[in-house]
Amino acid sequence: MLPELSSLETFRHLLSVAPVQDAAALADAQARNRQLTKPPQALARLEDLAIWYAGWRGEPRPEIKAPQVIIFAGNHGVTAKGVSAFPPEVTAQMVANFEAGGAAINQLAKLAGAKMDVHAIDLDSPTADFSEAPAMSDAAFLRALRVGWNAVDQKSDLLVVGEMGIGNTTAASAICHALFGGTASIWTGRGTGVSDEVLQFKTEVVAAAVALHGSEIQDGLDALQRVGGREVAAMAGAMAAARLLRIPVILDGFISCAAAAALAKTVKGALDHCVAGHESAEGAHPSLLNHLEKKPLLSLGLRLGEGSGAALAIQILKGALACHSGMSTFAEAGVADG
Amino acid sequence: MLPELSSLETFRHLLSVAPVQDAAALADAQARNRQLTKPPQALARLEDLAIWYAGWRGEPRPEIKAPQVIIFAGNHGVTAKGVSAFPPEVTAQMVANFEAGGAAINQLAKLAGAKMDVHAIDLDSPTADFSEAPAMSDAAFLRALRVGWNAVDQKSDLLVVGEMGIGNTTAASAICHALFGGTASIWTGRGTGVSDEVLQFKTEVVAAAVALHGSEIQDGLDALQRVGGREVAAMAGAMAAARLLRIPVILDGFISCAAAAALAKTVKGALDHCVAGHESAEGAHPSLLNHLEKKPLLSLGLRLGEGSGAALAIQILKGALACHSGMSTFAEAGVADG
Numbered sequence: 001m002l003p004e005l006s007s008l009e010t011f012r013h014l015l016s017v018a019p020v021q022d023a024a025a026l027a028d029a030q031a032r033n034r035q036l037t038k039p040p041q042a043l044a045r046l047e048d049l050a051i052w053y054a055g056w057r058g059e060p061r062p063e064i065k066a067p068q069v070i071i072f073a074g075n076h077g078v079t080a081k082g083v084s085a086f087p088p089e090v091t092a093q094m095v096a097n098f099e100a101g102g103a104a105i106n107q108l109a110k111l112a113g114a115k116m117d118v119h120a121i122d123l124d125s126p127t128a129d130f131s132e133a134p135a136m137s138d139a140a141f142l143r144a145l146r147v148g149w150n151a152v153d154q155k156s157d158l159l160v161v162g163e164m165g166i167g168n169t170t171a172a173s174a175i176c177h178a179l180f181g182g183t184a185s186i187w188t189g190r191g192t193g194v195s196d197e198v199l200q201f202k203t204e205v206v207a208a209a210v211a212l213h214g215s216e217i218q219d220g221l222d223a224l225q226r227v228g229g230r231e232v233a234a235m236a237g238a239m240a241a242a243r244l245l246r247i248p249v250i251l252d253g254f255i256s257c258a259a260a261a262a263l264a265k266t267v268k269g270a271l272d273h274c275v276a277g278h279e280s281a282e283g284a285h286p287s288l289l290n291h292l293e294k295k296p297l298l299s300l301g302l303r304l305g306e307g308s309g310a311a312l313a314i315q316i317l318k319g320a321l322a323c324h325s326g327m328s329t330f331a332e333a334g335v336a337d338g
Numbered sequence: 339m340l341p342e343l344s345s346l347e348t349f350r351h352l353l354s355v356a357p358v359q360d361a362a363a364l365a366d367a368q369a370r371n372r373q374l375t376k377p378p379q380a381l382a383r384l385e386d387l388a389i390w391y392a393g394w395r396g397e398p399r400p401e402i403k404a405p406q407v408i409i410f411a412g413n414h415g416v417t418a419k420g421v422s423a424f425p426p427e428v429t430a431q432m433v434a435n436f437e438a439g440g441a442a443i444n445q446l447a448k449l450a451g452a453k454m455d456v457h458a459i460d461l462d463s464p465t466a467d468f469s470e471a472p473a474m475s476d477a478a479f480l481r482a483l484r485v486g487w488n489a490v491d492q493k494s495d496l497l498v499v500g501e502m503g504i505g506n507t508t509a510a511s512a513i514c515h516a517l518f519g520g521t522a523s524i525w526t527g528r529g530t531g532v533s534d535e536v537l538q539f540k541t542e543v544v545a546a547a548v549a550l551h552g553s554e555i556q557d558g559l560d561a562l563q564r565v566g567g568r569e570v571a572a573m574a575g576a577m578a579a580a581r582l583l584r585i586p587v588i589l590d591g592f593i594s595c596a597a598a599a600a601l602a603k604t605v606k607g608a609l610d611h612c613v614a615g616h617e618s619a620e621g622a623h624p625s626l627l628n629h630l631e632k633k634p635l636l637s638l639g640l641r642l643g644e645g646s647g648a649a650l651a652i653q654i655l656k657g658a659l660a661c662h663s664g665m666s667t668f669a670e671a672g673v674a675d676g
Contacts, residue, residue: 037435038442039423039530043646044619044639085377086674093673097375102666104376111653111660192377281382298636300654301382308381315449315653316638322449328440335431336424 002241005149008142011240012221015267018243021055028060035329045297049275049317050324056248056273057157061325064318067114068156069307070238071098071105072148074121074231076167077129078209083170083202085192088126094164095120104304105162108311112318114160121147121230130174131209134226136233144230148237152245158314159242159249160277161235161256162307169282170202172258174209174227176284178217179265180291184210189254189283192303220265228262235259243273250317252310253280253303257288264292275317278302278309340579343487346480349578350559353605356581359393366398373667383635387613387655388662394586394611395495399663402656405452406494407645408576409436409443410486412459412569414505415467416547421508421540423530426464432502433458442642443500446649450656452498459485459568468512469547472554472564474571482568486575490583496652497580497587498615499573499594500645507620508540510596512547512565514622516555517603518629522548527592527621530641558603566600573597581611588655590648591618591641595626602630613655616640616647 005011029051034040041047054060073095079088097103098118109116121144127135136144152159165171169191176187184207190199213226224233236259242249251257251274263270276294279286281303289296297313330337343349367389372378379385392398411433417426435441436456447454459482465473474482490497503509507529514525522545528537551564562571574597580587589595589612601608614632617624619641627634635651668675 036442037432037440038642042530042640042642043442044641046638046640090674093671094375097666097671097673100666100671102375102671104374104381104661104665107660107664108657110664111657192380297638298654300384300635302380302384303382304376304380312654312657315657316636316650319446319449319650319653322445323442326445326448327442328435328438333431333435333438333440335435336428 001154002244005146008138008221011145012266014244015240015263015270018270019246022058025058025060026051026055029054032060033324036327037330037333037335043323046320046323049320053248053317053321056246058246062321063325064158064321066156067112067158067314068153069105069109069114069116069160069162069311070151071118071162071164071307072121072231072234073123073164074229075123075126076165076171076229077126078131078170078205079167080129081131081205083198083205084166085194086166088166091164091166092123103306104308105306105311108308112311112314114311114314117151119147119151119234121234127229130227131205131212134213135228136225141225141233144233145237148234149241152238152241152247154245156247158317159247160252160307160310160314161238161249162252163231163235163255163305165229165231168229168232168255170205171227171229171232172255173206173284175223175258175262176288177206177210178214178223178227179220179261187284220262224262232259236262239263239274249274250277250310250313251294252277252307253305254282254285254288255305257285257292261288261292277313280309339492340582343484346476346559349483350604352582353578353601353608356608357584360396363396363398364389364393367392370398371662374665375668375671375673381661384658384661387658391586391655391659394584396584400659401663402496402659404494405450405496405652406491407443407447407452407454407498407500407649408489409456409500409502409645410459410569410572411461411502412567413461413464414503414509414567415464416469416508416543417505418467419469419543421536421543422504423532424504426504429502429504430461441644442646443644443649446646450649450652452649452652455489457485457489457572459572465567468565469543469550472551473566474563479563479571482571483575486572487579490576490579490585492583494585496655497585498590498645498648498652499576499587500590501569501573501593501643503567503569506567506570506593508543509565509567509570510593511544511622513561513596513600514626515544515548516552516561516565517558517599524625525622558600562600570597574600577601577612587612588615588648588651589632590615590645591643592620592623592626593643595623595630599626599630615651618647
């Protein structure tokens with residue numbers, strides 16, 4: 001089903017030939033929607049979501065039965081610069097917490113009936129400090145993409161990709177600054193809650209990183225390799241694999257959307273199978289969502305990562321499909337349709 | 339547990355002596371929240387919701403196990419004026435659809451693990467046309483309140499109150515106009531989707547109703563009786579009963595919030611046990627939510643009623659409690675807390 005990811009060229013090629021929605025399923029789902037026992041458009045965004053999902057799955061009346069949440073974890077050399085409120089050891093501690101079932105994402109995945117997988121990628125070998133050198137070599141980058149690529153369960157019918165990595169809002173900010181321009185300050189936020197002083201320093205680190213690598217960044221994947229991180233690359237790999245498998249993806253917060261942006265700035269339309277789950281409180285996330293042309297399903301102020309906002313949004317998508325596929329038509333119910 | 343609703347005076351009295359949150363449970367829930375494995379405030383509104391819910395339930399670490407969705411249905415004399423896009427027969431047809439499991443709310447209640455009850459109130463005898471006379475006599479109003487009052491399952495731990503009633507956005511607009519002033523036009527919207535011409539006429543009907551009854555309306559219950567409807571009154575009765583039973587309530591859209599407004603404008607603080615589930619696309623709903631000082635959990639453009647937005651929001655509240663009550667503390671997980 002899923003081709004082997006043998007090289008970065010293969011990855012770029014597969015992105016460029018990715019499948020699109022099934023036109024027949026899309027048309028059938030639209031026709032069904034018009035017959036359901038409700039005023040036209042009364043379920044609004046739920047109707048759009050159901051039809052969109054049906055098109056990707058190639059079924060006019062699908063259900064969501066097997067959502068998957070994957071958490072990727074990585075460590076970042078840039079934390080040596082003191083950009084985070086937490087020490088890098090917390091990455092491994094939180095991975096243990098995920099594995100023991102004690103984190104927020106465990107509770108939210110369970111509530112959504114999603115299976116959850118955790119991939120910690122070389123935590124003992126942080127990526128290079130990207131304010132001084134490329135975060136990853138070609139080989140390390142390909143390896144990280146491949147972890148994500150191979151983590152997607154081909155039997156899943158919905159995917160949430162989350163992350164854990166002390167320092168990774170700095171990486172996400174650098175990716176955004178490299179890909180969308182502007183100033184470092186508009187893309188740099190407080191992450192897990194740094195002070196004004198650290199925020200200022202973090203912004204300078206982001207600016208330095210993009211100044212160093214900018215001329216070498218031709219597309220989104222270049223940015224991901226040079227100023228990203230292993231878990232961010234793995235997220236992009238998983239999102240791309242999901243596209244090939246026609247598995248819709250719910251994007252999470254700032255890091256997740258930065259990984260997604262790397263795909264979108266490599267191949268136009270690469271995120272057509274993705275919906276934004278949640279607008280995070282991390283300062284630059286709303287702007288990033290605008291660049292991706294995605295309107296979030298939820299806006300509850302979360303700024304945790306882990307895929308938490310997207311996992312919560314699984315319920316919205318499930319609700320949309322439950323209505324679309326479970327409701328009676330006007331004819332079935334004997335209801336006058338206005 | 340729940341006193342009998344013997345008169346309108348009893349109802350007003352019980353509203354005025356309603357219980358408040360349990361201070362000890364509230365403090366314990368706040369203390370627990372501070373110890374969970376996440377940066378401070380990273381779950382944002384989910385944290386607030388969990389603590390709020392814990393306070394009402396009187397348990398520092400509660401779960402949501404038995405949500406209840408109740409749908410009240412009623413018919414409105416004012417439909418004779420031609421204010422709706424659908425004929426009044428649709429109320430009974432949709433009640434049959436609820437009972438057969440074919441409506442949107444059936445799917446959403448099932449998804450949320452909620453039991454669903456339907457109460458159709460005297461559908462064959464519409465209320466009086468409130469643009470010409472009070473919608474309900476004292477006796478009819480008390481009977482409708484009592485249907486709601488007695489419909490709440492004392493074993494429920496969360497309540498959603500939905501409605502079906504062709505013409506009831508007109509009643510809700512009249513309640514809002516009577517209670518919050520302004521012009522009839524700011525409170526009157528398209529309901530299930532009326533034309534510009536019908537909207538203009540509907541607005542005139544709302545204005546006429548409030549001009550007729552305004553001087554007799556001293557509080558929210560007066561408005562509910564004179565320009566409301568049976569299902570709207572029953573919703574208010576159920577919300578008030580939930581308060582006495584310490585069952586938190588998720589408000590739905592415009593009609594649900596108009597019923598809630600009748601309580602809030604009778605006794606200050608009457609909605610402290612309520613959270614707004616969803617901001618509807620019905621034009622005046624955002625303004626009504628502002629008057630109630632409630633910030634919606636969801637904003638997906640729904641304008642269906644039936645409790646649909648609130649039922650979807652059950653999942654958000656469940657997510658909040660799943661995190662609050664299920665997560666490990668820093669000490670339990672061996673995670674450094676910054």
